[in-house]
Amino acid sequence: MSVRKEEEHVVQRALRRQLLQGTIDRRQFLTRSMVAGLGMAGVAAATKTGIGPAFAADDRPLTPTFYQWIENLHPGIATVNGEFPGINYQIAPVEGFGIERFVAEAKAGESTWDVYVGQTPFVEMTAMKEAGVIEPWDDYMPKEVLDDIIPSIREENTIDGKMYGWPFLLDVIGTGWHSGLTDKAGVADEAPATWDDFLAAGQKVVDSKAAPWGATFDSHGWRSVAPITHSMSTDVYTPEGLFDFTSEPAIEALKLMKTIMAMANPDILLEGATDAGVNGTPDEVAFAAQRVALYFKYFNAPLRMAANWDDPTLLHLGPLPKFPNGEGSTVFWTTGCALFKYGQNKEKAAEYIKALTYDPQIWKDSIVGTPSGHPGQLPPYKSIYADWDANKPDWMPPFVGLVRGQLDRAKAITNNLFGLQQFVIGKPIWETYLKGEESDPKVAMQKVVDAVQAEVKKG
């Protein structure tokens, strides 16, 4: 019985694919389904899951939805949309990374949109999968695209061996510095190789009064604790995929953050201005106001902030410093595309996302900048970097090679339902150490683990 069902399933999938590819019409689909012995129940099931979207695809055009910031930072998207006549381009109702609308629709077995551009794997991909909102791209992503994705990015977008995310915009955490301020302080104009160098440079800036503050960082854990920890070791995840806050590298990261804070803007731990405190953070204000010299965050942050300077060319970028004998890794993530399980036009969506993610103008604009922004986000494909290596464009800044180089050593935060939340829950607890309310970093981090575990147990 089960073998029979499996055969029916295979035939059904093959017929469905042919139907969607247009090699057979609906009449042939139904006839062949009957001949293949699917019976009315099988045909009905196939119709429900397979033909339904195909029929409906006639009714509505390709409907992608984007997180607002992506449209703001990447004006080239409009040009790609022009290649898809009738496309129903929309902005997603996901302010503050909220996915509740997507989940609500999936529970009703429907989706207003076909594809969502704005998914960051460690932030919401597991939740979207668990809630049955998205389906893997495996059936729709061409093999040559799959093979072209940089392996670490491919791993980042994979859960249980399936690609639940189609990567688009790559962010890697590294160092940025204001060379005008470091020159004034007599600091060598080169990326600090180690965290000791980073601290020494920052202290020199403060001592020389070149700027009020020597160095800063974004206090949200995935932008501070995690990358510093990775710079020592990436082997800091539990078998369940949670960040091990009590690991030695994490403890060292916390201690280093406290040392940096002594030369940083005093409001460093405060929440940001937008997206429920996650963005528009104090480090960005300090760096944009040219009051701090050294900074580590995903590269598009210093690039965006330096756009406010009198001379943005004074911004220089480098890899994240490392600990002596450390791995020298960092954290990266991609913001990519999710395929709605109850969406339609799935083949067309894959075609669109391929066009979008390979579009050369989008990448040039992202790297060089446009009047609407300078995201500095990079492509996820090996072939694009290979082309640039073979024929280096005259507009190519050095930071691209640098980021690409860092990526080989960088690691994404492991996908988990608490991938982001573990850092949100932990932040006020580890900050007791940073504020001096708790003297032992190990005690503070153990409390973080306890608090996260308590929430995990609740489900």
Place this chain on the structure above:
Amino acid sequence: MAQTIASDQAGVHSNRLGGRAFLRLGTGAWLLLLPALAFFVGYQVWPIVRVLWLSFTDYKFLSNDPSQWVGLANYVEALGDPLMWQSLWRAALFTMMFLPGTIILPLLLAVLIDRVTNRRLATIYRVVLLIPAVIPSTLIFVLWKWMYNYQVGPINHFLVNTTGLFTLQNAPQWLGGTPLTLPSIAIMEIWWGLGYHTIFFLAGLAAIPKDLPDAARIDGANEWQVFWHVVRPRLAPIMMILVVLRFGTAMAVIDEYLIFGGFNRASPTYTWTIFMYDQAFKTGLWRQGYAAAIGMIGAVAMMIVMVLLIRIFRPRD
């Protein structure tokens, strides 16, 4: 009066027409009432009933498993969670900071504006006071977020660069989870509602016959006595409405807290509303059954205090 006559006439008419006609008249009334009733049940009663029902289940929004009836388990868990009490206390603290400023300041302003005899000037005062009330909330938040900004905000610029009272290292941190956060938000809210609340009191003052304070003055009462013994008691109904309404909004603030404090559990802005939202839409599998229990506890706590406030502020005469 007119209503009484009409109902009397209807009564006489129905007696004359008999029971069936009366029933028809009643059916007609119900039919007319139906749209409002449907709206009330659909938008007021049903959501409350639904949330109440959810609070007795282990419903998780991201889970595809069917929810189970868990009785009072969510309530027991919430009441045993220190964060529940802490978050309720934070909301109460904000309300205590906000509510007096919402009553006393507008009352004072209304009394002053009421005394302006130049009509044009009085109108200008009213319009100026109402300006903040017509600005959209998003703009208000952006404006005050900038005002309070530690590094580039005008308040700290004044304190550091103009007066020299502070340095860049020790200037006040107004928002983002510090102890100053709740008072800072309360000041913003009081400023925002000042004109609106003042108009409430001005309407109340306009309803007081002018001969009452005049008579008190002739009897030898000074201005304070006139205010306290003549004006204030007649403003009591308005005061009660404002206290009850504003208590409700202050205890249930959520937008401002999300914008000014996010989901940092140690922040004073992490009140029971944020706790509920966090559990319902952010943490784990989104435990909406548990979040519903948090919401019901918060709502019941508010209702108890509201009853007390109505008793305290109800007009005495």
